[in-house]
Each structure stands twice: as structure tokens, then as C-alpha cells.
Amino acid sequence: MDWLLKLAFDQLVERGSLIVRAPSGRTLTFGNGQGAPVAIRFADRRAALALVLDPDLKLGELYMDGRLVVEQGGIYEFLELVHDQPAGLKKPLLGRLLDRARLALRWLSHSNGAARSRKNVAHHYDLDGRLYDLFLDSDRQYSCAYYESPEATLEEAQSAKRRHIAAKLVVRPGDRVLDIGCGWGGLGLYLAGTAGAGEVLGVTLSEEQFATAQRRAREAGLADAVRFELRDYRAVEGRFDRIVSVGMFEHVGLHNQRTFFDKCKSLLTEDGVMLLHTIGLSDGPWFTNPWIDKYIFPGGHLPALSELLPWIEKSGLVLTDVEILRLHYASTLRDWRERFMARRDEAVKLYDERFCRMWEFYLAGCEAAFRWRNVVVFQLQLARRQDAAPLTRNYIEQAEDALRRAEADAGRAVRPEGRRLASV
Amino acid sequence: MDWLLKLAFDQLVERGSLIVRAPSGRTLTFGNGQGAPVAIRFADRRAALALVLDPDLKLGELYMDGRLVVEQGGIYEFLELVHDQPAGLKKPLLGRLLDRARLALRWLSHSNGAARSRKNVAHHYDLDGRLYDLFLDSDRQYSCAYYESPEATLEEAQSAKRRHIAAKLVVRPGDRVLDIGCGWGGLGLYLAGTAGAGEVLGVTLSEEQFATAQRRAREAGLADAVRFELRDYRAVEGRFDRIVSVGMFEHVGLHNQRTFFDKCKSLLTEDGVMLLHTIGLSDGPWFTNPWIDKYIFPGGHLPALSELLPWIEKSGLVLTDVEILRLHYASTLRDWRERFMARRDEAVKLYDERFCRMWEFYLAGCEAAFRWRNVVVFQLQLARRQDAAPLTRNYIEQAEDALRRAEADAGRAVRPEGRRLASV
Numbered sequence: 150m151d152w153l154l155k156l157a158f159d160q161l162v163e164r165g166s167l168i169v170r171a172p173s174g175r176t177l178t179f180g181n182g183q184g185a186p187v188a189i190r191f192a193d194r195r196a197a198l199a200l201v202l203d204p205d206l207k208l209g210e211l212y213m214d215g216r217l218v219v220e221q222g223g224i225y226e227f228l229e230l231v232h233d234q235p236a237g238l239k240k241p242l243l244g245r246l247l248d249r250a251r252l253a254l255r256w257l258s259h260s261n262g263a264a265r266s267r268k269n270v271a272h273h274y275d276l277d278g279r280l281y282d283l284f285l286d287s288d289r290q291y292s293c294a295y296y297e298s299p300e301a302t303l304e305e306a307q308s309a310k311r312r313h314i315a316a317k318l319v320v321r322p323g324d325r326v327l328d329i330g331c332g333w334g335g336l337g338l339y340l341a342g343t344a345g346a347g348e349v350l351g352v353t354l355s356e357e358q359f360a361t362a363q364r365r366a367r368e369a370g371l372a373d374a375v376r377f378e379l380r381d382y383r384a385v386e387g388r389f390d391r392i393v394s395v396g397m398f399e400h401v402g403l404h405n406q407r408t409f410f411d412k413c414k415s416l417l418t419e420d421g422v423m424l425l426h427t428i429g430l431s432d433g434p435w436f437t438n439p440w441i442d443k444y445i446f447p448g449g450h451l452p453a454l455s456e457l458l459p460w461i462e463k464s465g466l467v468l469t470d471v472e473i474l475r476l477h478y479a480s481t482l483r484d485w486r487e488r489f490m491a492r493r494d495e496a497v498k499l500y501d502e503r504f505c506r507m508w509e510f511y512l513a514g515c516e517a518a519f520r521w522r523n524v525v526v527f528q529l530q531l532a533r534r535q536d537a538a539p540l541t542r543n544y545i546e547q548a549e550d551a552l553r554r555a556e557a558d559a560g561r562a563v564r565p566e567g568r569r570l571a572s573v
Numbered sequence: 574m575d576w577l578l579k580l581a582f583d584q585l586v587e588r589g590s591l592i593v594r595a596p597s598g599r600t601l602t603f604g605n606g607q608g609a610p611v612a613i614r615f616a617d618r619r620a621a622l623a624l625v626l627d628p629d630l631k632l633g634e635l636y637m638d639g640r641l642v643v644e645q646g647g648i649y650e651f652l653e654l655v656h657d658q659p660a661g662l663k664k665p666l667l668g669r670l671l672d673r674a675r676l677a678l679r680w681l682s683h684s685n686g687a688a689r690s691r692k693n694v695a696h697h698y699d700l701d702g703r704l705y706d707l708f709l710d711s712d713r714q715y716s717c718a719y720y721e722s723p724e725a726t727l728e729e730a731q732s733a734k735r736r737h738i739a740a741k742l743v744v745r746p747g748d749r750v751l752d753i754g755c756g757w758g759g760l761g762l763y764l765a766g767t768a769g770a771g772e773v774l775g776v777t778l779s780e781e782q783f784a785t786a787q788r789r790a791r792e793a794g795l796a797d798a799v800r801f802e803l804r805d806y807r808a809v810e811g812r813f814d815r816i817v818s819v820g821m822f823e824h825v826g827l828h829n830q831r832t833f834f835d836k837c838k839s840l841l842t843e844d845g846v847m848l849l850h851t852i853g854l855s856d857g858p859w860f861t862n863p864w865i866d867k868y869i870f871p872g873g874h875l876p877a878l879s880e881l882l883p884w885i886e887k888s889g890l891v892l893t894d895v896e897i898l899r900l901h902y903a904s905t906l907r908d909w910r911e912r913f914m915a916r917r918d919e920a921v922k923l924y925d926e927r928f929c930r931m932w933e934f935y936l937a938g939c940e941a942a943f944r945w946r947n948v949v950v951f952q953l954q955l956a957r958r959q960d961a962a963p964l965t966r967n968y969i970e971q972a973e974d975a976l977r978r979a980e981a982d983a984g985r986a987v988r989p990e991g992r993r994l995a996s997v
């Protein structure tokens with residue numbers, strides 16, 4: 150067994166310092182000995198074998214089950230050490246064959262009909278709301294924040310994200326806005342309460358999110374302007390001046406991308422503007438990590454731009470701007486993980502130890518993927534007419550400044566009774 | 574014959590006022606009679622037939638040959654009237670079949686090897702430099718300008734374009750820059766003379782451009798910093814901190830896109846930044862208009878983003894920003910055409926009447942395509958590392974401000990002897 154671990158980690162770790170306590174009891178060391186050492190231990194021989202044969206699925210499972218224990222450093226430090234290597238992460242032939250098989254299987258079996266989508270969404274977003282409060286910001290923004298400076302706090306960066314999106318959505322007073330995948334309602338309330346939208350419809354498939362969003366709209370006195378519905382985006386009717394979708398496209402899935410863009414086009418007014426914010430891959434189409442698919446986001450799919458563009462072009466929508474948010478999600482996940490770890494005890498009480506290890510691995514693994522690998526966030530601005538959005542991009546900063554002032558004014562005006570934008 | 578003209582234009586023209594003097598001598602009117610009327614006359618029956626059967630190729634040819642005469646309004650006004658219709662431009666079945674045949678033929682016959690590329694480039698860019706002086710700005714920027722406001726002059730908009738590109742190229746003092754398709758040298762001289770690049774290599778396949786660019790570098794006292802070479806981009810060697818390519822990718826052609834991106838990746842340093850500025854199509858891959866291919870840009874090809882992205886993703890380059898310049902080229906072409914028409918007499922002396930009608934149709938047709946159809950300009954920022962370019966886009970305006978100050982300082986410093994940036 151030791152020879153197999155040696156073979157695997159020798160190839161992988163050139164830089165840094167990795168200590169592996171093998172099931173045989175022997176201690177193997179890898180790397181050039183520089184940097185803070187990370188030590189892992191396997192509980193049994195089968196754990197070590199499983200990791201070497203199928204790390205994409207098994208690393209997370211072994212960590213959840215306590216069969217791979219990080220004795221020195223943490224799971225993120227282990228992932229960082231493995232990813233931050235001069236040669237990058239190269240898969241052996243067996244791993245590449247397994248990838249091909251999974252890719253084919255995913256292609257054949259993937260389907261996100263209405264019922265399956267509801268089930269997939271419930272799996273993640275209907276978890277206890279108190280879990281999300283342990284690590285998200287006070288507005289429960291559960292998507293990539295926008296760090297205007299590296300020093301920004303999570304709260305500031307999520308606030309900047311709302312402004313950035315509202316600015317690029319070019320919201321005009323009175324606009325009718327559709328928010329596809331509205332989460333717990335934070336963005337919709339912001340667009341109506343601060344950015345001046347006249348009417349917002351937010352749709353979600355999560356009953357937990359729907360209930361919370363509705364309550365927040367009532368509490369913020371915005372129930373007339375902001376309506377939430379428990380509805381599949383494919384079932385939305387009507388026409389909207391603005392369509393926004395943040396962190397939902399990842400659940401649309403492999404075979405429904407065309408449906409999504411065609412539907413959005415039919416929902417958008419002639420001079421409408423749409424902003425799509427989605428995680429994606431920078432180096433071409435691929436399938437979701439099998440551990441993430443099994444434990445965290447069943448049915449999810451991260452698109453490459455080359456995968457989206459044919460459907461956008463065919464839909465008749467015009468792409469008017471593409472921002473590629475790089476490393477912002479790595480910072481977001483770092484902040485989420487720190488907050489989660491600081492309140493891990495409470496999470497253990499809500500669920501159990503295994504769940505918490507799963508959650509920790511989820512946050513750490515995603516951060517590593519954004520920081521060291523091929524995962525980025527795309528903000529696509531779309532329209533039906535070339536001139537629906539301004540022709541130079543400086544309107545974005547101008548709108549952000551105006552929103553910053555509106556936020557400050559709102560803060561001053563309602564301080565006595567509390568924040569206008571009700572936190573969760 | 575009249576019935577055919579009636580059939581064709583009745584379908585096309587719903588709005589506006591078109592008067593057609595048919596070869597039979599009869600006058601046909603189309604549209605709702607609103608707006609300034611446009612009147613055209615056919616010289617003979619075969620001209621009318623040719624136009625109806627194959628407008629994409631024949632409209633330009635008939636106009637060049639004086640067999641289609643615009644008697645009221647101008648050729649641009651005719652194109653505008655035809656394009657700005659509520660139903661858009663719909664092709665009859667015959668036209669769609671012809672398109673398919675041309676698409677297949679282009680795919681099979683298109684090839685831009687080194688020798689063919691030189692010939693294609695000579696066809697257009699080796700025309701008499703005095704022709705270009707009739708309509709371009711004083712820096713001979715022969716690509717889409719950047720109109721910071723609708724009132725900007727051509728001179729101002731081309732100056733803003735240079736700033737915008739230099740800003741997005743994130744030029745650092747001393748950087749080694751490669752300019753692929755350097756034109757008459759204006760951008761290269763600006764990057765070294767104003768933006769602080771340490772060393773610029775500009776390559777072109779046009780002997781006229783090469784000679785002019787070299788002379789300008791000498792006259793500006795920048796011959797040490799800016800080198801121009803008559804060289805195919807595929808033959809460039811070395812490593813560059815920054816790569817810029819403006820209005821050259823349109824000549825790379827259908828089958829060389831992968832070569833282009835792979836080559837650029839190999840030429841870019843690990844922390845390098847590249848800016849690619851190219852015309853493209855907003856609604857998916859298609860072939861170049863046959864008239865443009867025959868008379869103006871042989872071997873050219875306008876890419877859709879969906880066509881470029883697979884090659885970018887495969888090359889290992891990371892896309893870090895995409896700006897879609899909409900309608901800026903329509904404004905540029907409007908300004909070029911106005912300037913050209915104002916000095917048309919001089920152009921007739923350089924070439925002849927037919928050449929001038931060809932040039933006029935080229936400028937008018939392209940303007941119509943940018944204003945009313947599916948043609949836009951993509952500015953793609955690329956790198957090898959996600960963090961090679963800043964993580965938020967506000968550095969662009971900041972760098973533009975700094976460049977504006979540098980331009981003003983340079984203007985003050987050298988006013989006695991003339992402009993530092995030697996005009997052509």
C-alpha cells in the first residue's frame with residue numbers, strides 16, 4: 150500500500166511539505182520541506198486505496214467519514230498544498246478514463262425537469278435557515294460577493310455586489326423586475342427598496358427561501374412592491390423591463406440552457422436589460438465534481454462560456470457586456486469558512502459532526518477550485534437591442550455612487566425604527 | 574420585370590418612402606410614405622433582376638458600375654431604409670439557399686496561409702496612403718473609435734480608443750509589448766511615447782504600413798523604443814509582457830483561429846496581459862458578405878464569440894474581460910464617410926469614379942451593418958493567470974485619467990517643435 154501512496158503523492162507534491170501517515174503505520178514525507186507542514190492520516194488501507202483510485206469523489210467522502218484525518222493544518226491547507234504546485238494537478242491515466250466515463254454518464258443521465266429541479270433545490274436550500282445564518286452575511290447573500298478592495302469585509306463585499314448588479318441592470322424608476330432564483334429575497338428587496346424598481350417578482354423553488362423572503366418583504370413594508378412566488382422559471386408569464394438571475398443558472402443543467410435563454414428572451418421587453426450572474430469554467434465544458442453532485446448540489450452544472458454562447462446567439466438576445474469575476478468567490482468562500490468554523494459548535498447542534506465535516510469540505514473544496522483551478526464567475530449583461538444598455542461602461546460606477554448615497558440616506562431616514570432592508 | 578421588383582420591395586419596405594424607377598420606365602412606390610423619400614433607378618432590366626436574385630453581392634456591384642443609381646437620398650439612406658423596418662430583413666427562400674451554398678464554399682475554400690495572407694493584406698492596406706488621409710483621423714487609426722459621448726469628434730474618439738486600449742492592456746513602465754497588425758504605427762507609438770511601454774514590436778504584412786510606421790517612429794524620436802517589422806504573426810518569436818491586436822483578427826480567417834490563440838499564448842509571459850480588439854457577429858457564426866470579400870477584404874472573416882471561445886479555452890489563455898462595443902463603429906464609419914464625401918474630388922483624382930463609388934458603398938454598407946444588423950466589436954482581455962489583470966474594473970478609468978494627463982503634459986512639453994506623436 151505504501152508504494153501506491155508514494156507513487157501518487159510523489160507525482161503530485163513537488164513544493165511544500167506533506168506528511169502522510171500510511172495505514173501501515175509508517176510516515177511518508179513529500180515535497181521540498183518548505184512552508185507550513187500538512188499531515189494527514191488514513192484510518193485503514195481501503196481508505197488510502199480509495200483516495201488514490203478516485204480522489205474526486207473519495208477525498209470528500211473519506212473526510213466526512215473520518216477515515217482521512219488532517220492531523221496538522223486543515224483540510225483547506227491540504228487542498229492548497231495539492232493544488233499550488235509548479236506542474237499543476239495532473240491526473241493519471243486511470244483518473245482520466247474515469248473522467249471520460251463520468252462525462253458520458255452525466256451527459257446521458259442529466260435531466261432537470263420541473264419535479265427533479267424542485268427535489269434538487271430542496272436538497273440544499275431547504276436546510277435549516279439557522280445553518281445559513283452561521284456563515285452568510287446579514288442579508289443572506291448566498292453567491293459570490295464583490296470585493297472592491299482586498300480588505301473588504303464579507304458584509305461590505307455583499308453590499309457592493311448588490312450595488313454592482315443593480316448598476317449593471319440599469320434599473321430605472323418604476324421598472325418591472327423579475328428575479329429568477331431569488332434566494333431569501335435580499336436582492337429583490339434591495340432593487341425595490343433602494344434601487345427604485347417599481348415592482349419585483351422573485352421566484353424560487355425552495356419553500357424555506359420562499360417563506361423567509363415573504364416574511365422579510367412584509368417586515369420591510371415592501372410587500373406591495375416585491376412579490377415572491379414558489380415557481381419554476383419556465384412557468385413565469387408576462388413581460389419584464391429587467392431580468393436578474395444570481396447563482397441560479399448553475400442549477401439549470403446541461404440540457405436546459407437553450408430553454409433558459411429562449412424563455413428569458415420571451416420575458417424581456419424590447420428595451421429590456423438582463424443580468425445573469427453564474428459560476429462557470431474558464432477552460433471549456435466539463436462535468437460537475439462527483440462529490441459536489443452527490444452531496445451538495447445534485448443536478449448542478451457549471452457552464453463554460455463556449456457552452457452558453459451558442460444558445461445566447463440563437464435566442465436572439467444580444468450580449469452587451471461580460472465581466473469575469475476572478476478570485477472574488479475564493480475570498481467569499483474563505484470568509485464563509487472562517488465564519489462557519491468560528492460557530493461550528495452551533496452547527497453540530499443543528500445537524501451532526503459528519504454533516505459539519507461535509508460542510509467544511511464543501512466550503513474548502515470550492516475555495517480551492519476558485520483559487521487554484523478553472524472556476525470563475527460570469528456576469529453576462531444581455532438585451533434584445535444593442536442600445537438597451539449604455540454604450541460606455543462608466544455608467545456602472547456612476548450608478549454605484551448613486552446607490553451608495555441612497556443606502557446612506559435610507560440608513561439615516563429609518564434609523565429610529567431599524568434598518569429598512571430587514572435582515573433575515 | 575416590374576412584378577418582380579414589386580414582389581421584392583413590397584416584402585421589404587413597410588415603413589418609410591421608397592421610389593423605384595423600373596427599367597420599364599414606370600415608377601413604383603413602396604412604404605407608408607413617411608420620412609425623407611429615397612429614389613433609385615435601374616439602368617437596365619438585367620440590373621434589376623440581378624439585384625432581386627442576389628442582393629448581397631449585386632447591390633454593391635450595380636452601384637459601383639452605375640447600373641443602380643440613387644437619384645434621391647444617398648446609398649446610405651437607401652440601406653437605412655431597407656434595414657430599419659419593423660419586420661427586419663427577411664430573406665426569401667432562394668436567398669437562403671444561396672447563403673447555404675456560399676457558407677459551404679467558404680468553409681471548403683478558405684485558407685489564409687502566409688502567402689495568401691500577404692496578398693490579401695496588400696489588396697487593401699497597400700492602397701495609396703493619401704486615400705486613407707482623406708477620411709481617417711490624423712493618427713490614421715483604421716479601426717473602431719471609442720465615442721465617450723455622442724458629440725465626440727472622430728479625432729477625440731480615436732484618441733479615447735487609444736487610451737481605452739492602453740488602459741485595458743494594463744501597461745507597466747518598461748513593459749515589452751507586441752502589436753499584431755500594427756497598421757501605420759499609431760498605437761505602438763502611443764504605447765511607448767505616452768503609456769510608458771519600454772519596448773514595442775509592431776508587425777504588419779502591408780509594405781505601405783510598414784514604411785510609414787518606420788518613418789513615423791524615426792520622426793517621433795522613438796525609433797529605439799518602437800520597432801516595426803514586415804512579418805506574419807505566426808513568425809514572431811520571443812516573449813512579451815503585453816500583446817495587443819486591433820482590427821487584425823478579422824484577417825486571421827476561418828481556419829486559423831486556433832493557431833492565433835495558441836501562438837499568442839506561447840508569446841505571452843506568465844503574468845502577461847493581452848487585448849484583442851476585433852469586429853464580430855452578435856448572432857452566431859456566419860460568412861463574410863460576398864461583396865466585401867470580393868472587393869474590400871479578401872480572405873476576411875468576422876467571428877462570433879461562440880466561434881472564438883472554444884479556441885481560447887483550449888489554448889490555456891484565461892478570458893479576463895469582454896467589452897462589446899456596440900454602435901461605436903457605426904459612428905466611426907459615419908464620420909469616415911462624411912469626411913470621404915467632403916474630399917471625394919481628391920479621391921477621384923487618386924483613383925477613378927468607379928473606385929470612389931466602391932469606397933462609398935463600402936463605408937455606407939458597413940455602417941448599416943453595425944447600426945442595423947448583427948455586427949459589433951469585441952474587446953477581449955486575456956491572460957495566462959486569473960490575477961494578471963486587476964480584479965475590479967475601475968482601474969480602467971483611473972488609467973485613462975492618468976493617460977489623459979500624460980497626453981496633456983506631452984502636448985505642453987513639445988508644443989514649440991510640434992506634436993510628439995507625429996501625425997502621418
